[in-house]
Each structure stands twice: as structure tokens, then as C-alpha cells.
Amino acid sequence: MKTMLLGAAALAAPLALAQPALAAPKAFGYPVPVTDTLTFDPMLDARLRWENVDTPTKDADAVTLRLRSGFELKHAPSHLSVLAEAESTLEIDNHFNGLAFVPGKARPDYAVVPDAANVELNRLQIQYRTRQLGLTVGRQRINLDDQRWVGGVAWRQNEQTFDAVRGEATIGPVMADVTYANSQRTIYGLDAGPRTAYDGNFWFLQAGVKQGPVTIKAFSYLLDYDTKEQVGPLAITLADTQTYGVRATAALPLGKKAKLNLIGSYAHQQGWKDNPAKYGADYVNAEAELTAYDFTATGGYEKLGSDKGIALQTPMATLHKFNGWADLFLTTPKSGLEDVYVGLARAFPKLHGLNANVTWHDFHSDVGHVKFGEEWDASVGFKVRKVALLAKYADYKAKGFGVDTTKFWLEADYAF
Template identity: 35%
Template sequence: MRNYRYALLPLALAAACAHADDSLSLTDALTNGKVTIDSRLRMENVSDDAITKDANALTWRNRVGYKTAPWFGFTLFAELEDVRALDESYNSTANGRTQYPTVADPEGSEWDQAGIAWEPTPGSQLVVGRQRINLDNQRFFGSVGWRQNDQTFDAAAFTQTLGKNTTARYYYLQDAHRVFGHANPNPLLAEYDIGGHLVNVAHVFGPATLTGYGYFVENEDLPLTSNRIIGARLAGTHALNEPWKLLYTAEYAQQANWRDGAHAIDADYVLFEIGAARGAYAGKFSQERLGGDGHYAFQTPFATLHAFNGWADKFSVIPVNGLIDNAVLVNGPAGKLQWAASYHQYSADHGGADYGTEWDASLSYAFKQRFTALAKIASYDADSFARDTDKFWLSLEYKY
């Protein structure tokens, strides 16, 4: 544990005091802030042919947050989260019920966020403390909002807009608080002690965004996994005959060892998407390749993994032969409902083995401004990887 772990937060607080002016009411800033509430009740059923029993999880997640009004450009923020299990017939990774499939929503209470933000000038912001980090499409760094407990980081984040169309972001990371809960009996599931430097620069031109990034992460708990990722991403739209428009994404990244990382860490990432949208309806073909050579495959442990490679979550850890995910995804409205569906065909990047196929579908309904109901299903049909798995969710969420 490094002795400078929380050095940045006292420095930021000292800076706030140094810039304070007695003529401004700190009391008003503290009392005229914004309260946030997020309550989600969810049922998750998992049937995995590798495990005799089915999992039936009924969990209730509640968050309460507060952010002060600005005071000389400074704001304080905090968010407390609590997860309760109303039916614990599942393996939460912390409850010892390994006779059931895993539903990674353990009980517990913790601070999701807590820190200070400073905006010295328009377009500049420094945030120090525990916070969510969501970069681009969250393929490499995300808060994993699907799980009841978010992934957060103890970090210093600096954002600077450069002109009208360019935004540069830098993050210094110290701890990664994982979705498995800070009280998890397995300390490696609870959190990672890391030292990370993330750089992300995005430029918007017309309906497209070009992003370059470099992510350098040293994992002191698992030093052999320390790695760096360098890549670029282009995503945008192009107008076709009204009301149609073309959708496209192209991305490439290279992962290599960093600090004490294993020399075997050497893999490429490629994403290509092409599709079309007509009003609120959209469809696309996607090919995502996470390279592997039989010894190591491209890994993204800090991503919002549920959003990628199917909702059955069979590829949270990429097999050593890598993964090619060919998918068709469609979504749109149906009256007051929103629907989405996808079909995935999975194979190995190295050797070409067929892993399996999967189809997913969801239906959601937003009502009374603050409520959202969701039904969602995933069905994985195994070939040479893992076992057949079906998942089903029902949830009701309230946000204020």
C-alpha cells in the first residue's frame, strides 16, 4: 500500500480553502445542492447446464447521493449505496452458495462516490476522490451499471476542452472498487490496488468523432496482468436519402505488457460496425475481434463487460485463443415500449473453433417520468466453449 494513496484529496481541499472568499456563503452552497435517488428491484434467473441448480436472485439496490451547489468553482459530492437480497438462492460470490450459478450482486453497503470537483474556468474540470469512470463505449473502462453495485475508482480526473470540438481527459487511478462488493471475503474480488494513467483525446468533426487513447495500468495485486492499451476509434453517421442515415464504427487497439506484466501479454483488438437508422429504428452488423494466440488473449477487466459479447456473460474473461464475435443488433420503439434484440456467433481467433451462438432480447417501458420497467432474456447455445446457459431478468427502477 503506497503512502501517497490519498495525498491528492487533502491537496484539493486545501486549494478550495485557499481560493475561498468570505463574501460568498459556503452555507448556501452546501444546502442548495442536488439530491439523487436510484432504487432498483430486480429478479434474475440463471439456468447453466454446468450447474445442477438454477439461480433465483431477487435483489434491491438503493442509492442516495448529494452534490453541493458550486462555491468558487468547487463542488462536493457523495453517494451511498446499499444492496439487499430478498431471495438469496444464488451464488453472489460472497455468500458461499456455490451450488447455484453466479449472480454477481452481493449484499452490502458502501460509498459509491465521494470527492471534490473544481471547475476553475469554463471547459476545465478536476475531480478528486471515488468516482465512476466511463470512457467512450465503456469497452475498456466503465462503471458496469448493469450490476447492482457499480465499479468505481479512487482517482484524480482532469478534463480540458480544446476549442469547440476537442476534449482531452487524463485520469490517475489508485484503487478499483469492483462490482463484487468491498466486503467480499475474496480480497481480489473486492478491489484491486492499481496505479493507472489513462489518456483519452476526442475530436468531433461533423457527425463523426475520432478518439485516440492510451491506458497504462499497473495492478499491484496481480502484477503479471499489468498492461497498456494504445488505440484509436472512429464512430459516426452519414446522411443518406431522407430519413435514412448510415451508422459506422471502426476501432483498433494493441495491448502489451506494462511494468511487471507477463511478457506473453501481446494482443490486438479490432471492432468494425456498419448499419443504418431510420428515425428511432436502427440495425447494424458488428464484428469484434479480441486477439489470442493460444497463450494469451486481449483482456478488458475494467470494462462494462455485460454490454459486450452477449448478455449471458460467457466471455467476461476471453479464452486464450481469443474471440471473434459476429453479431446483428436491432432496436427501436413499439408504441410506448422500447425493444432491442441481437444474435451472436462466437468463434476462436486462433484455431477457428466454434464457441457457440447466442440470442438476446429486451423490452422496456418508461412511465411517470421517473420509473422504468424492464424484461430481458439471453440464451447461449454452446458448441466448444462453456455450457448452454439461459438468463432472464425482470426489474423496476426509480430515479430522482
């Protein structure tokens, strides 16, 4: 199935390229008309980053350059497009442990920064897209909702993609989104051995309805991995799981310059297929976000529950978005996790898109409510013409889990 998905996308590419010579683009980076109905859209995404990690026992300095380049051909009458994209990451300063689990490539004297050198095919897909229907076949990026369950892990230099077939439909207020994937292409790159990609049978199922400012979705994520990674006596980090839940969002206007966004979600996870664990763990998330006069205040609670010593896991998520930027909780502790967080952000739209935010997290276990630690996160970003600049900071203070960890990033992004 995996070969068929990529083969279909690969066969379409030369057919689409067999067209008249390209016309001159209107502006650098914009789509180029090939014919009256066909356009060629070049893509380039470059990111230069310095990441510093400071812990009581190990430090790291990682300077990496990530480049994604490719193209998308779109044929307007047929609603078809072909996209091909390569991705490469260069280690400029390699004082970091990028492949801690690979013998001969690990650098155990340094702290982990999972941005190893890499060159790979990131995406190769065929897509049919109208306002109501979408069908995507091939290696693709998949970001579902807030990416708590399935995401592209865009923060890391090497993106996570999927070899998959995805169908989307919107009919009036009703939507459906169904994906079957047989390979999870991880962030670790081509030198990561068995962690380069995890094969299996994966279903991502969503159905929902939108009524005015309120959207409600039911979802199911069914993960059946071919290979299991053992942690202790049970396969926990890559266990076969079935997760069922519901997510509701509301965007409520409060006058001309204010709005209130509300999020609520509940899910229940159990073992599935070859998972030997007999457990049932709950997921809960509640968040309120108030925006007024360029300020945004956020408060929320998230629980990744635990039952019988087995905690709920989300191995396909964009994990850096959740539970603190220091990344102490990429794998949920066996006693579960509760995260209470508050944040304040400010946008300065007249100052080159300047934005700043700060967030505080308070972490406890789900079982026993044991204090894990606290974390402060902060960032400042702005743009200079087409270059986006970012400074970012995370400071985790351990109480009962992990060690004190400080991380700092400086980053420059250019894309068209």
C-alpha cells in the first residue's frame, strides 16, 4: 500500500511537467502560469536556528539550517494538483545529541536536541480539491485540529509526515475527515534506523457540525503499529491504542474589538490490537482565550490520565505545542499528567508584526496529584521584510519529575 501511494504521486509528476515552457512570474516566489489553466508554484522554506540547552548534568548548543524546497502544479479545470518537496537539515554546530538512540551516531556527552542532519523526500502527493471535497494521496502533512493527536511537528527541523489517503467533505454545516495511513515518517531523519518511520495501520476519523460560532466534532484515532518500542514490560511509547472523544470550540464576539474563544475536549483511550495492557485512561482539556485591544489572555487545564499504571499517550501529536516548551513531558509519565496554565500575549501590528507572549505551567501527576514542577515560557517575534525572527525561552523547575531544564532559541525563517 505504501509503495502504491507514493507511486501514484510519482507517476503524476512527469505528466504534469510535460507542458509548455514557463512564463515569467509576476513576482519572485509567486505562482507561474504555464498555460491558461495550469500554474507552477515554487516553494522554499529556510530556517536557521540556534538552540541552547542547560541542565545540571548535560548542556547542548545546536546550530542547524533547515531547507525545504519543491513545487506544486495546479490544474484549475480538473481541481487536481501535484506537490513534490524535499527536506534537508545541516548541522553547523553539532554540540548536541541528535540521535541519542542510534549506536555510533549518539553524542552522549551532550543534551538531546532532536534535529539531526537529514536529507529526505518530505512530501509527494496528488490532491483533488474543491470547496466541498478533498482527496489527498501520497506522502503528506496532516494537522488535525490543535494537533494534540495528529500533527506535523513543525517546530522541529525535520517535519513529521504520513504516507496516507485522506478524504475531506463539507456539506452545509456538516463535515467529515477520514484518513488511512500506513507509515508515520518521524522527525528523526533517515539515519535513525527503525525510528526513521513507523509502519502500521492507522485510522484518523472525524465528523462534526458547525452552527454559528460553535463547532462540535467527534473523533476516533486507531493506531496499530507493526513494530513496538518497549518501555519496561509493556509497549507504551508506541503501543496499539484506540481513542474516542469529542471536541467543542466556540468563537464569541464581544463587541468590535474583543472576542472570547472557548475549547473543551474529552477522550478515552484503551489498548487495541497487540497491546497487552488492560486499561482505560481519560483525556480532558478546557481552555478560555480572551482577546481585546491586541492583548490575549489564556487560561486552561489539560489532563492526560492514567489507569493501572498506564498513561494516555499521543505519539503522533505535535508535542512541543503542549505541556511546556522545555519538552519534559513528550512521553506522559506512568502516573499521568495534569497541566494548569495561564498566559498573556500582546501583538503590535504596526511594528513589523511584533508579538510577545509569556505562559506559566503548573504540573502534577494525575494519580496522587504529586507535584512535578513548574515552567515559564516566553517568546518575542517580528518580521524584517520577508524574514521572520524569533527569540524563545523555556525554564522548567523540577519538584518531583525530571531535572531543572533551561532552553533558549534564536531563529530566522524565510519562506515563499
